Amino acid sequence: MNFNFLSPVSDSVLAHSELLSQQTLGRKFKIHSEQHGMPDIDEVQLAIIGVKENRNDVNYIGAELNFDDIRKTLYSLFPGNWHTIIADLGDIEPGESAEDSYFALRTTVELLVEKKIIPIIIGGSQDLTYANYRAYDNLQPMVNIVNVDTNFDLGDTSLPIKNNSYFGKIILEEPYNLFNYSTIGYQTYFNSQEEIDLMERLYFEAYRLGEVSNNINSVEPVMRDAHIVTVDLKSVRAAEVGERLKFTPNGLDGKEICAITRYAGISNKVSSFGIYEYHYEPKDTITAMLLAQMIWYFIEGVNCRVKDDDFTNANNYLKYNVLIENEELIFFKSIKTGRWWIEIPFLANLNNKLKKHTLLPCTHEDYIAATEGKIPERWYKAYRKNNF
Known part of the structure; x- marks a missing residue:
């Protein structure tokens, strides 16, 4: 080289x-x-x-x-x-x-x-x-x-x-x-x-x-x-x-x-x-x-890296759906590491940057906040940027 x-x-x-x-x-x-x-x-x-x-x-x-x-x-x-x-x-x-x-x-x-x-x-x-x-x-x-x-x-x-x-x-x-x-x-x-x-x-x-x-x-x-x-x-x-x-x-x-x-x-x-x-x-x-x-x-x-973000196999993760007003937030938790992600949806009629469902890293606290009716700020910003 x-x-x-x-x-x-x-x-x-x-x-x-x-x-x-x-x-x-x-x-x-x-x-x-x-x-x-x-x-x-x-x-x-x-x-x-x-x-x-x-x-x-x-x-x-x-x-x-x-x-x-x-x-x-x-x-x-x-x-x-x-x-x-x-x-x-x-x-x-x-x-x-x-x-x-x-x-x-x-x-x-x-x-x-x-x-x-x-x-x-x-x-x-x-x-x-x-x-x-x-x-x-x-x-x-x-x-x-x-x-x-x-x-x-x-x-x-x-x-x-x-x-x-x-x-x-x-x-x-x-x-x-x-x-x-x-x-x-x-x-x-x-x-x-x-x-x-x-x-x-x-x-x-x-x-x-x-x-x-x-x-x-x-x-x-x-x-x-x-x-x-x-x-x-x-x-x-x-x-x-x-x-x-x-x-x-x-x-x-x-x-x-x-x-x-x-x-x-x-x-x-x-x-x-x-x-x-x-x-x-x-x-x-x-x-x-x-x-x-x-x-x-x-x-x-x-x-210390661990490959824990393969969500093609349902045995690798737990999935949680949380309803907040008109939004359904979908969380994933890795069984291997306990780390959390939240899904950012793809809106087909918009010319967005991601072109697919994207998983955004988040914390367990974000999930707890969602169950209490609070939309995580990281999700909100990523969602708006996706539709920017």
């Missing part, structure tokens, strides 16, 4: 890895090195990629990126009881322009996803999510994105793309492949009322920081429906990260962000995962450790 855009993992990381226990991740990864070249990835299921592109950061002042500390920390961790084969394919260096870097990332992600390999992207600025999304143009017709962030990143789409406006470009630029967008952990005072209203009008989902912190399990069904998960490190509170990443005193703590990345890994649909807005600072061991643990938990989640 053609991975010409990727430069090898640095010799200093490899030398560090040589001193580690045989049981650590660094001794188990397949690694792209100067000496041995690109590893054979035929049996690989997850691939780590660094992208040293941050020129479209609104605060860019020429700072360079270096992911060696993250790699050294990740390599020194011990794996869980995992069955997946993992590769570190090295870094995409900055191109002549940011658009060149986008092209390199888009091409690389498309090759990996086509091969059923999940890319784990460590990035500079979060506008790289745009390139990640465009990698799906030839892969599937409709894509769901989940963004763990303080902001919606809609921005002013009349201006060139930036890390605070990339999502507006995703909505407005052809081809229109986006079906759903969810933001987890947003903080109201960082978003204009116009943006909040637009999210409502487009029937996108937004979960405030307080909601997420009070019930971290609410993230699971949202992740279960995602294809792309993008994490902005600014969503993590200042106390958890190094000096150059201190953005806000309020945010997700280390345990919460790791739980969220684990939910992303567990999702059978998630086929690419990115962590962005890393700002390199020498000897910033705390941020490197946080990123390493986030990646560890994502990999742990992938290793």
Whole structure:
């Protein structure tokens, strides 16, 4: 396969890895090195990629990126009881322009996803999510994105793309492949009322920081429906990260962000995962450790995936019908895992995006609420978007 855009993992990381226990991740990864070249990835299921592109950061002042500390920390961790084969394919260096870097990332992600390999992207600025999304143009017709962030990143789409406006470009630029967008952990005072209203009008989902912190399990069904998960490190509170990443005193703590990345890994649909807005600072061991643990938990989640959404065999699920006013809501519960789904009906006379009955992940609490006469908000938004 053609991975010409990727430069090898640095010799200093490899030398560090040589001193580690045989049981650590660094001794188990397949690694792209100067000496041995690109590893054979035929049996690989997850691939780590660094992208040293941050020129479209609104605060860019020429700072360079270096992911060696993250790699050294990740390599020194011990794996869980995992069955997946993992590769570190090295870094995409900055191109002549940011658009060149986008092209390199888009091409690389498309090759990996086509091969059923999940890319784990460590990035500079979060506008790289745009390139990640465009990698799906030839892969599937409709894509769901989940963004763990303080902001919606809609921005002013009349201006060139930036890390605070990339999502507006995703909505407005052809081809229109986006079906759903969810933001987890947003903080109201960082978003204009116009943006909040637009999210409502487009029937996108937004979960405030307080909601997420009070019930971290609410993230699971949202992740279960995602294809792309993008994490902005600014969503993590200042106390958890190094000096150059201190953005806000309020945010997700280390345990919460790791739980969220684990939910992303567990999702059978998630086929690419990115962590962005890393700002390199020498000897910033705390941020490197946080990123390493986030990646560890994502990999742990992938290793815990269970195929429980086959509803062709009635022995695999329980079905519940709930009448609310004129609506019949149909719930499914997996016998294997106990996870829940709700059916979004297809209306044949409308030019909708789904063209079939679609099952939307939900929670047991959604079912209980329906039995008490309350229509679940996720169902309502998906239903309206389907008929939009």
